[in-house]
Amino acid sequence: MTEKLQKLIEKLIKLPGIGPRHAMRLILALLEWPDEDVRELGETVAVLKEGHVLCERCFNFSDNGLCSICANGKRNQHRIAVVERVTDLATMEKAGIFDGVYHVLGGAINPAGGYLPEKLKVHELIIRVNELKGSANPAKIEVILATNPTTYGETTALYIEQELKPLGVLITRLARGLASGTTIEYADESTLANALKNRK
Numbered sequence: 001m002t003e004k005l006q007k008l009i010e011k012l013i014k015l016p017g018i019g020p021r022h023a024m025r026l027i028l029a030l031l032e033w034p035d036e037d038v039r040e041l042g043e044t045v046a047v048l049k050e051g052h053v054l055c056e057r058c059f060n061f062s063d064n065g066l067c068s069i070c071a072n073g074k075r076n077q078h079r080i081a082v083v084e085r086v087t088d089l090a091t092m093e094k095a096g097i098f099d100g101v102y103h104v105l106g107g108a109i110n111p112a113g114g115y116l117p118e119k120l121k122v123h124e125l126i127i128r129v130n131e132l133k134g135s136a137n138p139a140k141i142e143v144i145l146a147t148n149p150t151t152y153g154e155t156t157a158l159y160i161e162q163e164l165k166p167l168g169v170l171i172t173r174l175a176r177g178l179a180s181g182t183t184i185e186y187a188d189e190s191t192l193a194n195a196l197k198n199r200k
Contacts, residue, residue: 057128059104059121060089069093069101076100078136081144082125082160084108084153088146100144103128108152109159115152117159125160129167141169149176149194 005027012023030038054060055067062068069075079100083089089102105120125143132141143164147153161171177195178187187195 058102059106059124060086060102074099078132078140079142079144080125080128081146083146084148084156088148092146100142105147105156108147108150108156110152120156122160122163126163126167129164129169133167133169138168139170143169143171145171145173 008027009020009023012018012026013020018026030041033041052062052064055062055070056065057070058067060067060069064071070077076099080103081089081092081098081100082103082105083092084105084107086104089104092098092102103121103125105122105125107115107120109115109117109120129141129143143160145157145160147157147160157173164171175194175198176191177198178184178191184192
């Protein structure tokens with residue numbers, strides 16, 4: 001294998017979910033692209049971290065100071081969904097049913113993986129909620145904890161809830177329970193417990 005290809009493989013396998021074989025397949029696909037497309041990809045990657053990359057308010061991707069969601073005057077700025085990653089935000093946006101704004105934490109509390117509360121954007125969330133309290137009735141502010149239903153997501157949600165409680169704003173969680181199309185027979189204990197707890 002050439003030194004050039006080996007170097008590219010070493011860079012690609014640093015990406016999540018990419019192993020040496022997958023990296024090789026990506027390189028083979030790139031070799032089939034027109035020269036101009038490969039050049040454009042390289043230029044795009046080269047300037048990726050120049051200028052604004054993340055929204056200064058919610059930490060979504062942005063080319064400007066604020067992302068398109070935070071800058072949209074039609075969105076309810078007093079309803080904030082706290083998500084772990086930008087991919088979670090994108091999934092919620094795709095559903096098209098949430099009219100509020102977001103706050104991206106950048107992960108979930110996972111001490112073994114090096115993700116302590118200080119590494120997440122929790123402090124920024126508290127500052128943001130305090131700023132909102134200065135311009136609105138705290139009773140009208142809602143923080144929706146939309147972390148993933150994993151051990152790390154639950155731990156993160158509990159931590160944030162404790163940090164936000166003194167601020168006197170409404171704190172809610174996404175409902176947990178049985179998914180549409182599933183049967184009770186195959187539901188695990190945790191899912192069934194949440195379904196009963198969140199029944200309507």
